[in-house]
Each structure stands twice: as C-alpha cells, then as structure tokens.
Amino acid sequence: MDKRSKFALYSIGFIILLLMFAEVSKPKAINWRDSYSAADKIPLGCYVLFQELQDLTNNSLETSSKSLYETLKQVPDSTNSTILLINNYISLESEGVDALMEFVEKGNSVFISASYFYGELADTLNIEFDRNYEGFLKSPSHNTFSNPKLSKNNTFFKDVIENNFITSIDTVNSVVLGYYWDEDKEYSEVNFIKTSIGDNGGAFYIHSNPFAFTNYHMLDGKSDYVATVLSYLPTNNIIWDNYYKSGRKIVTSPLRFILSNDALRWAFYISLLSLILFVIFKGKRTQRIIPVVEPLKNATVDFTRTIGDLYFQHGDYSNIINKKITYFLEHIRSHYYLETHEFSERFIQNLSVKSGNALPETKSLIDYITYLKSKSRHTEKELIELNEKIEKFLIK
Numbered sequence: 001m002d003k004r005s006k007f008a009l010y011s012i013g014f015i016i017l018l019l020m021f022a023e024v025s026k027p028k029a030i031n032w033r034d035s036y037s038a039a040d041k042i043p044l045g046c047y048v049l050f051q052e053l054q055d056l057t058n059n060s061l062e063t064s065s066k067s068l069y070e071t072l073k074q075v076p077d078s079t080n081s082t083i084l085l086i087n088n089y090i091s092l093e094s095e096g097v098d099a100l101m102e103f104v105e106k107g108n109s110v111f112i113s114a115s116y117f118y119g120e121l122a123d124t125l126n127i128e129f130d131r132n133y134e135g136f137l138k139s140p141s142h143n144t145f146s147n148p149k150l151s152k153n154n155t156f157f158k159d160v161i162e163n164n165f166i167t168s169i170d171t172v173n174s175v176v177l178g179y180y181w182d183e184d185k186e187y188s189e190v191n192f193i194k195t196s197i198g199d200n201g202g203a204f205y206i207h208s209n210p211f212a213f214t215n216y217h218m219l220d221g222k223s224d225y226v227a228t229v230l231s232y233l234p235t236n237n238i239i240w241d242n243y244y245k246s247g248r249k250i251v252t253s254p255l256r257f258i259l260s261n262d263a264l265r266w267a268f269y270i271s272l273l274s275l276i277l278f279v280i281f282k283g284k285r286t287q288r289i290i291p292v293v294e295p296l297k298n299a300t301v302d303f304t305r306t307i308g309d310l311y312f313q314h315g316d317y318s319n320i321i322n323k324k325i326t327y328f329l330e331h332i333r334s335h336y337y338l339e340t341h342e343f344s345e346r347f348i349q350n351l352s353v354k355s356g357n358a359l360p361e362t363k364s365l366i367d368y369i370t371y372l373k374s375k376s377r378h379t380e381k382e383l384i385e386l387n388e389k390i391e392k393f394l395i396k
Contacts, residue, residue, distance in 0.1 A: 033246075033247065034087075034088045035246060036086050037242060043214060044214045044216065046214060047216065048215045059235060060203075060238070061238045063240045063241075063284075066092070066243055067095075068092060068096035069098075069099045071241075072099040072103050073099070080237065081103075081108050081236050081237045081239060082108065082111060082236040083110045085110065085114070085241045086111075086112075086210050086241075087113075087114055087245055088114065088115050089114055089117070090116070090117050090119075091116075091122075093123075094120055097120045099199070104204060105202055107198075107201045108204045110204050111205045111207070111230070112207065113209065113212075113213060114207075115162050115210055116129060117129045125204060126170040127169065127195070128167045128168035129165070129208060131163065132163040132165070140159070141161060141180055142155070143178060143180055143212065144188070145178045145179075145192075149238050150228055153224050153227075155222050155224070157211070160216050161212075163180055163182065164180075164208040164209065165180050165208055166190045166191060171192055173197070174193050175193065175194045176192070176193055177193060177194055178192030178207075191207065191208040192207045193205075193206050194227065207229060210230070213226055254317070300330055317383045319376075321382065323381075324386060324390065325372065325386075336350075338350055348362055361392075365389045368370055368389060
C-alpha cells in the first residue's frame with residue numbers, strides 16, 4: 001500500500017472516530033413523554049413525589065403493579081387505605097370499578113388526578129371533564145383552593161400544564177375543594193372535588209391537573225401546592241398505583257414473560273437442564289460418523305484401452321499384433337517359467353502341459369504366432385484371429 005492510500009485510510013478512520021465521539025458526547029434530548037411512573041426521572045415522571053411520600057408519611061407506602069381488581073383482593077377489610085391514581089387519563093375496567101366502589105364504601109379513600117376521566121367510574125360518580133382548547137401545555141393558569149385559609153398555597157402554573165376542569169359533579173355528595181382560574185379570560189372552573197360514598201367516611205378525591213405532581217413542577221417550586229392537595233386526604237396507609245400509568249413498563253419479550261411467572265419459570269429451567277443433560281450424554285454415546293473412502297480406481301486398464309483404441313483407429317494392425325505377441329510371451333515366461341526364444345517341439349509340449357491346453361491347440365497357436373512374426377504387414381482379420389486364439393488359450 002502506497003503512502004497516499006495509507007493517508008486516505010487513516011483520514012477516514014480518524015473522521016469515523018470523531019463522528020462516534022460526537023455522537024456519544026452530545027447531550028441527550030429531554031424526554032417529554034407522559035409517564036407519571038414512580039421510577040421515571042424524566043420531567044413528566046413522578047419519581048420526586050414518590051420519594052417525598054416515602055420520607056414524609058408515617059404510614060405504610062406500598063406500590064401496586066397489578067389491576068385494581070387484583071390489588072384490592074389483597075387489602076384486608078380492617079385496613080384504612082388510600083389509593084393514589086395519577087395519570088394523564090383514567091378509564092377503569094368494570095371489574096376494577098366494582099372493586100373500587102366496594103373499597104370506598106368500607107371507609108377507604110381514592111385520589112384521582114387526571115386530565116381525562118371517563119368510563120364507567122366517571123358515569124357512576126356523575127363526573128364530566130372538559131378542557132380549555134385555546135392553550136396547549138403552556139397556557140398559564142392559577143390553581144386555587146376554595147378554603148380561604150389555604151390561599152397562600154394558591155399556585156401559578158406558567159407552562160407545561162393542560163387546563164382541564166370538571167364540568168359536571170354530583171351536587172348532593174360532592175364538595176368543591178379547588179379551582180382553575182384563567183387570567184386572560186377572567187373566569188374560573190372547578191378542578192378539585194371530594195365525592196363522599198356510603199356511610200363509613202369513604203370518599204373519592206378528583207383532581208384535573210396531574211401535571212402538578214410531576215418532577216418538573218415538584219422541582220420548580222410547586223411542591224407546596226401538591227402538599228396542600230394531598231393534605232385533604234385522611235392519614236391512611238397509601239397504595240401507589242403503578243399499573244394505570246402511561247409510562248408503565250410492559251413486558252414484550254416472551255422470555256421475560258416466562259421468567260415473571262413462577263410455574264413457567266420452573267418449567268423453563270427444567271427444560272433447559274434436561275436439554276443440557278441430553279446433549280452431554282447423547283454426545284458421549286453416539287459414535288462419530290465414519291466417512292466413506294472411495295477405493296482408488298485402476299487406471300491401467302483404461303490407459304491400455306485408450307492406447308489400443310488409438311492404434312486401432314490408425315489401422316496399425318502390425319504394431320498391435322507385435323505387442324500382443326510380446327505380452328503373451330511375457331505371460332508364458334512369468335507364469336509357466338518357460339523360455340520363449342525358440343519354439344521347439346519340446347517347448348510346445350511343456351507349454352501344453354503347464355497351461356492345461358490340448359497339444360493340437362497349443363501347437364496351432366504357436367504356429368500362428370510364428371507365421372505372423374514372419375510377416376511385415378498384417379490385416380485386421382489376422383489381428384482378430386490372434387486375439388481369439390490367445391483368449392481361448394488363457395481361459396484354460
């Protein structure tokens with residue numbers, strides 16, 4: 001490789017390294033995805049709120065990664081608990097609604113903060129949501145409390161907010177706890193209510209500004225507003241919902257699904273162990289396949305046939321006759337141990353005895369050979385006759 005080629009190659013490699021370094025070192029884009037998960041530290045996650053609840057509450061704080069129907073089956077009837085449901089939308093399945101209503105009728109509480117609240121539960125509580133569509137995410141608004149004593153904790157949300165509000169409530173069982181105030185339009189809408197259920201003190205607390213509970217606003221000086229909203233809840237044990245979340249981690253890998261189930265996990269381990277044992281013992285007991293070795297071909301016959309065909313095609317019968325006679329005499333010397341320099345009567349008798357041929361046939365062959373050796377030119381007929389006599393003689 002010449003110097004110019006090396007220089008070009010090194011230059012390309014250097015540029016690739018620079019691009020890799022730039023890609024690795026560039027700042028990551030902020031993820032503004034709605035999550036509300038306790039494990040997410042992105043702006044719209046709820047990691048900060050969950051950590052604050054762990055530090056400040058004197059009661060137990062549990063997380064639930066199952067549906068409400070499955071979760072509430074495990075909650076003892078004697079336990080006073082509060083479920084926190086915070087997400088951009090809440091719509092529960094019918095089994096979960098039935099379990100939740102029974103849970104609240106026993107004296108427990110449910111806190112729901114969502115931008116969109118619909119489905120069977122919303123119909124049961126006679127609650128409807130709407131939204132100010134003139135602004136999107138960055139429309140500033142005041143979130144206030146109906147209790148004048150809490151006015152110091154009224155909070156102005158400048159950005160990253162959706163101004164959703166409650167348009168319909170059950171006026172018999174519901175109490176308004178807070179409002180959303182639009183400065184530009186100079187009007188207010190309900191965004192925080194309490195709906196009592198049953199005779200045991202159970203209640204739903206419905207809030208329409210879930211953005212207030214995200215990391216972005218918790219770290220932006222809005223934590224006092226969140227603390228005031230949660231101060232309305234009774235001092236019960238807290239169940240933090242991690243199931244009805246936009247940022248819920250969903251198992252998509254078949255292997256992760258298998259390993260998350262006890263029965264399937266043990267079945268997988270046993271199958272894997274059985275397969276390993278099968279490979280080990282089967283490999284020891286099975287003999288390796290022996291390759292088939294083809295025998296070497298005898299090329300002498302093919303070579304002789306090719307040479308013979310060559311002579312025959314050129315009509316050189318004399319040459320072929322001389323070679324056949326030479327080969328036949330060599331056969332007599334090597335097999336019968338007789339000298340062939342003289343074809344005497346004694347030679348013919350000995351050849352007849354050792355070869356097992358009749359004396360007349362032996363004498364006829366030797367006489368014919370003597371006749372052919374005396375000629376300088378031969379015909380095809382003579383070649384054929386010589387070949388027939390020799391083959392007949394050698395068959396004996």
